Amino acid sequence: MEGMTWLGWSFDAFVGAGLLWLAWRALASPDLFKAVVLFVAFGLLLALAWVRLEAPDVALAEAAIGAGLTGALLIAALTRLGISMASGRHRNNNKEEL
Amino acid sequence: MSVPFLYALVGIGLFCLGFHGLIVYDHLLRKILAINIMGSGVFLVLVALAKRGGEAAPDPVPHAMVITGIVVAVSATALALGLMLKVQAATGHAVLPGKSRD
Amino acid sequence: MAGYAWLLRLLLLLLAVGLGYAVLSLPDQAQGLQPDVLGKMDQSGVTHPVTAVLLNFRGYDTLLEMAVLLLALLGIWSLGGLPEARPESEPGPVLGTLTQVLVPVLIVVAGYLLWTGAHAPGGAFQAGAVLGAAGVLLQLTGWRLPRRAAGHPLRITLVAGVAVFLIVAALPLPGGRQLLEYDPNYAGVLILVVEAFATVSIGVTLAALFFGADPTDKAPK
Numbered sequence: 001m002e003g004m005t006w007l008g009w010s011f012d013a014f015v016g017a018g019l020l021w022l023a024w025r026a027l028a029s030p031d032l033f034k035a036v037v038l039f040v041a042f043g044l045l046l047a048l049a050w051v052r053l054e055a056p057d058v059a060l061a062e063a064a065i066g067a068g069l070t071g072a073l074l075i076a077a078l079t080r081l082g083i084s085m086a087s088g089r090h091r092n093n094n095k096e097e098l
Numbered sequence: 099m100s101v102p103f104l105y106a107l108v109g110i111g112l113f114c115l116g117f118h119g120l121i122v123y124d125h126l127l128r129k130i131l132a133i134n135i136m137g138s139g140v141f142l143v144l145v146a147l148a149k150r151g152g153e154a155a156p157d158p159v160p161h162a163m164v165i166t167g168i169v170v171a172v173s174a175t176a177l178a179l180g181l182m183l184k185v186q187a188a189t190g191h192a193v194l195p196g197k198s199r200d
Numbered sequence: 201m202a203g204y205a206w207l208l209r210l211l212l213l214l215l216a217v218g219l220g221y222a223v224l225s226l227p228d229q230a231q232g233l234q235p236d237v238l239g240k241m242d243q244s245g246v247t248h249p250v251t252a253v254l255l256n257f258r259g260y261d262t263l264l265e266m267a268v269l270l271l272a273l274l275g276i277w278s279l280g281g282l283p284e285a286r287p288e289s290e291p292g293p294v295l296g297t298l299t300q301v302l303v304p305v306l307i308v309v310a311g312y313l314l315w316t317g318a319h320a321p322g323g324a325f326q327a328g329a330v331l332g333a334a335g336v337l338l339q340l341t342g343w344r345l346p347r348r349a350a351g352h353p354l355r356i357t358l359v360a361g362v363a364v365f366l367i368v369a370a371l372p373l374p375g376g377r378q379l380l381e382y383d384p385n386y387a388g389v390l391i392l393v394v395e396a397f398a399t400v401s402i403g404v405t406l407a408a409l410f411f412g413a414d415p416t417d418k419a420p421k
Contacts, residue, residue: 012101016108019142023112023135027119032127039131046138053105054156055145056321057250060313061165064329065172069406070134072336073172076410077127077179080283081192106223114216121208143223150230157232158249162258165250166265169325169402173272176409180276183283 015049032083036074043067102146109142126182126192130175137171245387247319254323255391259380263369266362266398269405273358281413291341299337306334314399318388324395328402335407350415358408361401365394 022045026038043066050059116136120129141164148160186192237249237257244252254262276282310327317323345354368390369380377383382390 020111023115053145053149055161058164060326061168065168070172073176080183110219114212118212157234158237158253159233161250162253166261170268173269177272177275180279
């Protein structure tokens with residue numbers, strides 16, 4: 001049992017640190033497309049955190065809505081802004097908005 | 099300190115990180131991401147504190163609140179993205195008026 | 201602005217420390233409302249606690265939440281619709297085949313999640329989200345709602361979830377009960393009816409949010 005708790009603790013610490021790191025990178029990365037992809041990854045890791053907290057209902061909702069549909073909405077908004085997926089920059093004037 | 103409190107502290111960290119991003123960045127898409135991260139932090143605190151019963155099953159009321167919150171968050175995000183696109187259509191930039199672009 | 205960056209970070213650090221102190225000073229062991237919920241489970245009509253809270257004990261929240269979802273869509277429609285997202289490349293054969301396979305599977309999964317919500321993790325919102333994902337996939341392959349379905353049929357489907365929920369919520373009123381106070385004998389059936397309509401409405405609303413415009417609008421800007 002001792003080994004299992006140690007393993008669980010390190011897993012939780014890894015998930016927690018990963019969440020904070022992904023959130024920070026999603027906000028700070030200069031490339032908007034990359035930011036959205038990191039945000040979707042953040043949502044999926046958060047679904048893992050819900051499972052660790054014994055909230056499978058929330059995990060299902062998060063994976064389907066929080067990560068899936070929000071990600072689709074964000075990427076659709078990016079293409080409507082005219083930001084190219086390849087570089088995260090504007091297709092027309094190639095200028096970057098931070 | 100137990101596992102629920104670890105996740106609650108991570109939730110507080112996410113809230114403050116998102117709050118910082120909301121204030122610092124000018125691009126509206128980044129502000130929307132920041133608000134979503136703040137919301138995720140609040141959800142994490144709620145669900146973490148629901149699991150303080152030790153071996154017993156967690157409290158289902160915060161879980162239901164968070165599921166409601168996730169759906170409200172995606173509604174608000176969709177509306178905010180629509181408003182952002184209208185701001186860009188009107189001013190040429192997805193930035194609040196009165197903000198410098200760099 | 202840049203000169204105040206350190207001040208902002210200091211204030212946020214103070215906020216984080218304050219919140220952290222508040223959370224850590226909470227008692228280590230707490231049951232919350234769990235004993236109350238479990239004590240009333242036999243009156244809820246379902247056996248899964250989260251579903252019981254969502255659709256019976258806290259039905260108000262869920263009813264108003266569905267109204268929020270509808271309001272968000274109305275907000276986007278009243279903005280005059282968003283420009284149609286131009287894909288950077290034409291949808292390839294992989295996406296087409298994948299969609300053909302996935303959409304029926306997603307519909308079955310949504311039905312399963314809806315049914316299983318009564319006794320296990322799942323329920324209307326998860327099922328609705330899966331349906332919404334099927335709608336998004338269809339739109340990515342270039343599929344659009346047929347003209348004859350875009351008017352009243354779409355609007356009735358969007359509103360059906362809230363409308364049925366309101367009717368079911370008002371059913372106990374003539375019997376001298378309160379709004380949303382289901383008879384424990386019929387609660388299970390009523391919850392399933394509400395959830396079935398809610399699933400379809402949530403799925404269609406989410407897909408419509410992705411489309412971003414009233415499909416009956418003649419000239420999207």
